[in-house]
Amino acid sequence: MNRPIIALDFPSKNEVNSFLANFPKEETLFLKVGMELFYREGPTIVKELIAEGHDIFLDLKLHDIPNTVQSAMRNIASLGVKITNVHAAGGKEMMTAALNGLKEGTPEGREVPKLIAVTQLTSTSETQMHEDQLIPVSLRESVTHYAKITEDAGLDGVVCSAHEVTFIKEETSSSFICLTPGIRPMNSDKGDQKRVMSPSEAKTIGSTYIVVGRPITKSSTPYETYLEIKKEWIGE
Template sequence: MTVDQRIIVPLDVPTAEAALALVDSLPQVSFWKVGLELFISTGPGILQELKARNKRIFLDLKLHDIPNTMAGACAAATRYGVDILTLHASAGKAALTAALAAAQTEATQTNTPLPLIVAVTLLTSIAAEALATELRVPLKPGDYALQMAQMTQDVGLGGVVCSPQEVSQLRRFLPSDFALVCPGVRPTWASTNDQQRTLTPAQALQAGATYLVIGRPITASPDPTAAFQRICDECTTALS
């Protein structure tokens, strides 16, 4: 994959009109994230619009429920032809196993490509102090992320969503074809906003990230096209 194919830009807007205007304004972006706000606002119609434009889709709904419900949701998502789908690893092995099996069955029965199903290890907005004092998890974020990632791999899922700061540690214990999707990535020239555990895009790719989710540094820039290209150029230089 080229660097530009590894950057996923979020459509964090409330309407289909705003989302498609953003997509059409950045034709060089091939991979877009549809999250909770947009999906709940528009329903699956936005996925069909993106596919009609030959875009790849990261459906980031972070599903977290009982096994039967997770299975049904993943089967439905597979029918939409999305490329990556997110679950919460903390739903547990039974739910992750049921989700994967349902997606595989649906893909076979409908002759639809199986999406890459990845599990969220720990939200990048949660820092070490919050993990310990609010969630009462007696592990450091990196150790907790590794535990969730290894469970995800054991189940057979294709990767995890993790903080870029955890990528190096995860890569030491996980195979190279196990995808690491990293939100919370910020160039040095952009604000960190509400992300607590960040690296630059170049640093994240050098550490072993597979995909980077980069939103506001691009979409909130006065010149989104130039911002996207600047990030691609910086990453390409760092990896060469």
């Protein structure tokens, strides 16, 4: 079972370094680098974290015309990240182009990064989906549809709420990845996430990876909190 992925939702490299100083240097982490950090620090922050021995989920949620996404993925592939993603709403042609770009840009002898697609953000409620996106079907139907076209496009899996894992697994292959953000330990603040679940619950229903942000990054004892969540997730 994989380590919990820690969301580095910080505005700059200095904050990241201050946060990681709470962890033993020998602790190999799985870290999420998102838009806020990447757009400030660029590829350099990714390369530095990898050089320190950490694995990276580069969470940029690409969504553009197929040619542009394919070209961007060629560059992402050269960084050596483990996972990256696109928006499933971009469609099968775009997702296939993204995968082709990753394969084209991966240096010989290196593993192609896992490519997953965002279905519906965990901050999106069914009411918001209906009113803001004008999608008339249920949230479950929308997420399932996105998951199925993601698999059809050849991608490795999806980003989804843990509440959606069970029915996504019913409609996709056993190896299909369900990476679930919105993970919160019991009795913790949900923040702006609408659809959340605890690490142990996510493990039970079959999440492949979990992403945990503020419960760790805002903790007064980040490393101890990480170990507690890791224990609950992995069962050590």
